[in-house]
Amino acid sequence: MWDEDQTAFGKRFSLSLRETLRYRCTAEHLLERGKGGADDERNIVAACHHCNRTRHRAKRPKDPVSYAKYVQSRIGKGRWHPDRLDRQPDP
Numbered sequence: 001m002w003d004e005d006q007t008a009f010g011k012r013f014s015l016s017l018r019e020t021l022r023y024r025c026t027a028e029h030l031l032e033r034g035k036g037g038a039d040d041e042r043n044i045v046a047a048c049h050h051c052n053r054t055r056h057r058a059k060r061p062k063d064p065v066s067y068a069k070y071v072q073s074r075i076g077k078g079r080w081h082p083d084r085l086d087r088q089p090d091p
């Protein structure tokens with residue numbers, strides 16, 4: 001995930017600038033604003049653009065605790081961000 005240096009991130013993981021867009025750091029509201037979630041630090045975590053979008057795009061979005069368990073499970077299986085970010089960065 002990158003916040004400021006998109007080019008360095010792309011070089012590190014051998015991604016094109018277009019491919020790096022999905023890994024841009026975003027502010028993820030644990031409880032959506034539309035459901036009363038606050039714009040404060042207790043309700044906001046860092047998430048890449050891809051994760052932020054896909055969580056809320058689900059028909060029945062998981063609550064934050066369930067989603068965290070889901071992510072940890074997928075990471076444990078090496079199946080989170082299934083494309084090229086799972087490999088080791090270039091030295």
Ligand SMILES: [Zn+2]
Nearest residue numbers: 047048050051
């Ligand atoms: Zn992500």
